[in-house]
Amino acid sequence: MHAYHRRRFAALPVAGRGVVVEVRVRRLRCLTVDCPQQTFREQVPELTTRWARRTRQLTALVGDLAVAAAGSSGQVCSAVTGCLRA
Secondary structure, three states: OEEEEEEEEEEEEEEEEEEEEEEEEEEEEEOOOOOOOOOOOOOOOOOOOOOEEEEEHHHHHHHHOOOOOOOOOHHHHHHHHHOOOO
């Protein structure tokens, strides 16, 4: 293990307020000498996908809103539910 790193994710809103989940993940060192990526971060597949800034549940909700409302109405719906930005 090399060090720790904090990752922050937007999560489903509660009572109309945005929620941020902060997770401490390990930063690991590759033991292969000629590895191009010397260190890498531990992934949290149950919570999110690689490089994502939203939880899987919030991503699904935003996608469903976009399909249901189509276009600019989806932006209004996400603002009402508290999912303004992720």
